[in-house]
Amino acid sequence: MWNDKNYHTLDWELKNIFGEKTIKLSIDGGFTCPNRDGTKGSKGCIFCSERGSGDFNSDCSKSIREQIVEQKQIMSKKWNSSTCIAYFQNYTNTYDNVENLRKKYLEALRCENIKGLAIATRPDCIDEETAELLSELNEKTFLWVELGLQTTDERSSNFIRRGYSLDTFNSCVQLLRKHGIRTVIHIILGLPTETRDQMLSTISYVSEQKPWGVKLHMLHVLKNTDLAEYFNKTQFHLLSLDEYVELVCDSLEILDKNIVIHRITGDGKKSNLIEPRWTLNKLKVLSDIDRELKNRGSYQGKYAPL
Numbered sequence: 001m002w003n004d005k006n007y008h009t010l011d012w013e014l015k016n017i018f019g020e021k022t023i024k025l026s027i028d029g030g031f032t033c034p035n036r037d038g039t040k041g042s043k044g045c046i047f048c049s050e051r052g053s054g055d056f057n058s059d060c061s062k063s064i065r066e067q068i069v070e071q072k073q074i075m076s077k078k079w080n081s082s083t084c085i086a087y088f089q090n091y092t093n094t095y096d097n098v099e100n101l102r103k104k105y106l107e108a109l110r111c112e113n114i115k116g117l118a119i120a121t122r123p124d125c126i127d128e129e130t131a132e133l134l135s136e137l138n139e140k141t142f143l144w145v146e147l148g149l150q151t152t153d154e155r156s157s158n159f160i161r162r163g164y165s166l167d168t169f170n171s172c173v174q175l176l177r178k179h180g181i182r183t184v185i186h187i188i189l190g191l192p193t194e195t196r197d198q199m200l201s202t203i204s205y206v207s208e209q210k211p212w213g214v215k216l217h218m219l220h221v222l223k224n225t226d227l228a229e230y231f232n233k234t235q236f237h238l239l240s241l242d243e244y245v246e247l248v249c250d251s252l253e254i255l256d257k258n259i260v261i262h263r264i265t266g267d268g269k270k271s272n273l274i275e276p277r278w279t280l281n282k283l284k285v286l287s288d289i290d291r292e293l294k295n296r297g298s299y300q301g302k303y304a305p306l
């Protein structure tokens with residue numbers, strides 16, 4: 001259904017839309033996060049790295065244009081394509097006043113070959129005014145907004161110190177839907193506070209919301225995080241590669257087939273990653289998932305409710 005894959009990949013979706021490989025350029029817009037600056041919390045989410053979950057990005061002391069030029073040069077060694085999406089990744093990329101946000105987004109959009117914007121943020125940082133700005137951009141370009149839900153389980157959301165409720169998430173999803181904005185939801189698999197059934201319950205919930213896309217992450221224990229300290233103390237169980245592959249395949253089976261899968265592996269920087277080290281071999285993770293789906297004779301949405 002999706003070329004050689006049994007799930008609806010972002011690569012497939014964007015090739016269909018733009019007619020060629022689309023490259024995502026990760027940039028740091030110089031934002032902070034209310035879960036770090038004391039507004040919602042001062043320690044951040046328990047797993048969050050020093051760079052605000054964007055460890056591969058350029059240097060935010062450079063302008064957005066400079067970062068885009070630099071990222072294009074790096075990516076051109078790997079891909080030959082003139083279709084790029086500027087991905088505002090680090091920290092909370094709607095956490096500023098609307099004028100500053102507009103300035104930063106437009107600076108990215110004015111760069112050569114930028115055909116769209118991806119904006120990662122928190123649901124408690126999009127109010128009506130921000131949604132209107134996003135809506136305005138949505139008419140000009142190909143836009144999606146990423147929300148870090150991670151889990152629907154309340155105990156787990158307290159454990160990770162997410163700092164907002166499921167109601168807040170739901171209201172934000174409704175607001176973005178009202179403005180016709182594509183939404184991508186991040187989920188973490190392997191939290192130590194959750195059983196497999198609880199993880200799949202988050203997946204079912206997200207599937208029912210019918211977002212445009214989903215990102216599945218394996219929980220990473222990164223250096224200099226509170227999760228690393230907790231891991232050192234408790235040595236909690238981290239999913240093995242086989243357990244993760246099985247869980248991802250179960251998740252894909254219950255995710256609606258129209259949902260675009262943006263990621264099914266983690267993306268930790270080698271030098272920052274404590275565990276699980278098997279995630280560094282991304283090609284193996286991806287090929288094991290492909291093989292497991294084929295062995296099962298299965299595909300995304302096989303068990304999704306109609």
Ligand code: SF4
Nearest residue numbers: 033044045048052091
């Ligand atoms: S909301 Fe994002 S940037 Fe803020 S602490 Fe959590 S993971 Fe880090």
